[in-house]
Amino acid sequence: MAMLESNIDFSTLLDTSDSGEDKPLNPSVMSGSFVFLPSRAVANMMRRWNYREGSGLGAQGQGIVAPIQAVVRVRRRPKAGLGYREKPYDNGLHVPPEPPVEEECREWENIARAMRLETECCETILALLQDMRLQGDDSVETMDALKAMAESKKGLHGKRMLGTWKARLPSSAARYIIEQVITPRMVVDVREWKPSWDPDCHDWLRPLIPLIGHLPESLYGTVESKIRNGDYEVVSPWKEYLSPVQWDTFSKLHILPMLTRLVRDMRITPPKQTDPSFRMVMLWAPLLRVQDVVSILEAEQFFDKWEGALRHWLQAAKPSLGEATAWCTGWKTLFTPELLADETVLAHLDAGLDMVDPAMQDLDSLFSKL
Template sequence: MALLKRSFTAALLDEGDDPSYPLKMPGSLARTTAPVAKMMRLWNYKQGSGLGAHGQGIIAPIKAIQHCSTAGIGHSEKTYKNGLHGAPAPSPPAHDEWHESAAVSRALRLERECYEKTLALLRDAKLQGDDSAETAEALAAIVESEEVLRGKKRAQGAWRAALPPSAVRHIVEQVLTPRIAMKAPEWEPLWSPGCGHWLRPWIPLIGHLPESLYATVESKISGGCYDVISPWKDYLAPTQWEIFSRRHVLLRLTRWLQQLKITPPKQRDTKFREVMSWMPLVRTEDVVSILEQEFFGKWESALRHWLQSARPPCNVI
């Protein structure tokens, strides 16, 4: 086996190579492969010398440059000017555009549903003997408004805007409000959190819950979960929602932050995550206020205690 190894090593050498140069020394062609040895001979390489025209080797060593460990290929610490002036601002993410388009589509479908249900109510009223001019006018206006709903590029709210104000007022005050007032006390939030059968279909016409029913709804949803409370941000008038969110949602979030236990490095208490999931229901100013009052001080204190007592390594921090 040793004989075969020596014969293979000798085969890598050429008749022009220095036979006196030790085979195991760095720079020996016997320490490489045949293709590499052939290529180096073409470059006039001599065993024991360096690379270069005169065998000088590397006289100016390459200095290693340390880059950010988390940076990707092409990362540069310096800014790069591409020569473009007044470049347009980046377009919003397609994700946001999709959500906005989906919300508009839902609103347009709700208008169609409101039209169909309102038309059915007015026709039933006529069949039950309501011969008033107001009901006849409202029914005629609803029938004519179908032309607006047929439009392929219909804007949200265009259907209600096409109805005569007198017809809208009669439908809301004389037809819808009494019906909603009768259904509200019977409503069970756990069974129908979206109010799909007694309130939601009429939102395109009435706009929001009638003021007279606020106390009834508040008593039913004040202790509810997120799925019960969240739809009412759209169903209540802005002033009604402001009162409700401050009275019930903010107090709940404040209580959760007060009960929160921060345990670095592994957080087990999930109350902070629950608080964050409720944030879309309250104003940004209120979010900042309760975080400053109930969270940041506690968080800073817990981190300081952990760093001083456990003294974790930098890679853990």
């Protein structure tokens, strides 16, 4: 038997009289969502059956003690009984949440990673200069560069700020190292480089980024020809390795057309999204300007197709409020934070939720008439 929520003082019920007089209690001593007025006869019967206040009903007192709490459901399915619960809805859009990381902690991790890369850069250049010396290069420029690198390495020990190491290196030495040591070596390395084996360029480019800043312009054509058909793992590091102008050129020629095709051919299929194309678009989105991605979505009528699929599903299948809401919010979790900050994107997603509300109101009205 379910115990309805109330705060009844049973000491007022369990008197010692067995008169059986049936006197109703004062409702003012009772509170809760429902008013239930047990008589003194019932209370005396419970006492004779050894009921103790604070224990549960049953031979061993195994009944519940805490009353069932009333739960207010907003426009749920009409006529749903006690214990009704919306089942978890698999809409094919679930994205496991990333573990929360404090912004300050992430910033410090990035700084520490960049400092380690500076140390690796210094060690790599020292090794190249020493190798040149062992091969018989005793030029004054090479010796001066080697001394400058050895001196600048002292700045990598103890407390330091990011960029201090490069600042300590004389500009003449840095220019000689880039033009006469690094670039000729990279010309050979880029020809032999296979992106599928070394997508992060750990062997020939990445360790030198703290000094050179980005890929030399003379090597851009060779790199472009090798990565233009690459997957995300191959292409994404070049957001850091190319100059802003180089990256803008590459993304317009190769990334934006690919994403345009994905959006154009995308199928939106409620109640469960089976086409993974949108996930692929959002994987690449952080590498691009927000406005470029929004322009693709609008030009290829993504939001029109999305709203049309939602409208047809609501009218034809009449899903529950939980299903329809989960589908809309599931799509929202797929967008990058940068895209969700865009007013155009947010307006379209909110319009989808606005479509769900009237549809559910019409459905609730239909059920209430049954």
